[in-house]
Amino acid sequence: MSIVKRNQRKTHAAIIGVDMASGPDQSVSVKVKQGKVIEVEPSRAQGIMEEFDFFKAAMDSDLAQLKKFSHMEDKIAYKAQAIENHEYLDYLRRYQAQGTNHQNMVLAWVVIWLVDLGHWKTAFDFLPLLMTQNQRLPGRFSTQDWPTFLIDQLYDEGAKHLSQGRDAVERSQVIHLFTQFIHLLDTYQWRLSELIGGKLYAMAAKLEQSVFNLGNAYSYGVKATALNDKAGVKKMVREIAKTIGKETDL
Numbered sequence: 001m002s003i004v005k006r007n008q009r010k011t012h013a014a015i016i017g018v019d020m021a022s023g024p025d026q027s028v029s030v031k032v033k034q035g036k037v038i039e040v041e042p043s044r045a046q047g048i049m050e051e052f053d054f055f056k057a058a059m060d061s062d063l064a065q066l067k068k069f070s071h072m073e074d075k076i077a078y079k080a081q082a083i084e085n086h087e088y089l090d091y092l093r094r095y096q097a098q099g100t101n102h103q104n105m106v107l108a109w110v111v112i113w114l115v116d117l118g119h120w121k122t123a124f125d126f127l128p129l130l131m132t133q134n135q136r137l138p139g140r141f142s143t144q145d146w147p148t149f150l151i152d153q154l155y156d157e158g159a160k161h162l163s164q165g166r167d168a169v170e171r172s173q174v175i176h177l178f179t180q181f182i183h184l185l186d187t188y189q190w191r192l193s194e195l196i197g198g199k200l201y202a203m204a205a206k207l208e209q210s211v212f213n214l215g216n217a218y219s220y221g222v223k224a225t226a227l228n229d230k231a232g233v234k235k236m237v238r239e240i241a242k243t244i245g246k247e248t249d250l
Contacts, residue, residue: 048100051091055106058086063109079113092126101133108135115153120177123150127184147190151200154181158203162210169210178204198228205233214240225250 062082069075083089088110095104111130114123129135130146137144143152154177161172169175182204185192192200201224208217221237234250241248 048095048098049102051094052102052104052106055086055088055091058082059088059106059109062086076116080117083110083113083117089122096126096129104133104135105138108137112138112149115150118157120154121180124180124184128188131188131190147185147192148196150181151192151196154178155199155203158207162203162206166210169207175204175207175211175213178207192227194227198224198231200224201227202231202233205236209236209240214244218244218246222248222250 062078066075066078069078088106092107092110095107107126107130111123111126114120114126127146127150135146137146137149141149143149158174158178161168161174178200182200184190201220205217205220205224208214208220218237218240221233221240224231224233225237237250238248240246241250
């Protein structure tokens with residue numbers, strides 16, 4: 001049994017109520033509710049942080065174990081098993097529901113692993129939380145911006161299926177992933193650099209063109225070029241414009 005599972009029941013009790021036998025607890029945690037910062041009662045705060053400590057210890061152990069694998073397939077299998085065995089997602093959903101706000105390396109690493117495993121929707125579900133709390137990516141990553149990280153990964157995913165042809169794009173439903181992510185960007189109005197934004201919309205345009213969704217391809221291509229004149233889809237946009245009878249200045 002993992003260290004997490006051995007301690008979960010005790011930790012949950014500390015979060016829900018006060019253990020009178022343990023004496024008074026003077027620790028205080030910060031909680032955000034409806035945009036206002038409030039304090040969590042001391043005993044509950046201690047329980048929340050104790051639970052984080054348990055899961056952080058489990059994650060530290062998992063990260064150390066991953067270094068022992070030389071093959072990507074073994075790393076992927078280990079990540080999938082660790083997420084299930086340590087019940088990381090259950091913990092993160094509790095963390096989210098409690099409204100607690102502190103730097104959480106477990107949250108960061110689990111989202112990264114979800115992307116590695118292709119569990120994009122679940123990763124997207126945590127993105128607003130990551131952004132609202134200004135959660136940092138681990139130091140080994142070259143970017144500290146979550147949308148940029150995800151766009152880089154999405155671009156590679158799109159390019160992989162695009163290189164395999166129309167059938168692969170349709171089977172993978174990768175276009176749906178781009179649609180979901182773009183919807184998140186539009187909803188939350190997260191800022192992107194022109195280079196990264198152009199990269200996102202250029203790949204979305206290419207994917208849509210590959211399955212003959214020319215209207216969508218045209219719209220994405222125009223947006224990509226507006227963000228970055230060197231996004232690489234001008235010729236494609238001009239050709240699509242002729243086909244669908246659109247005027248373009250490109």
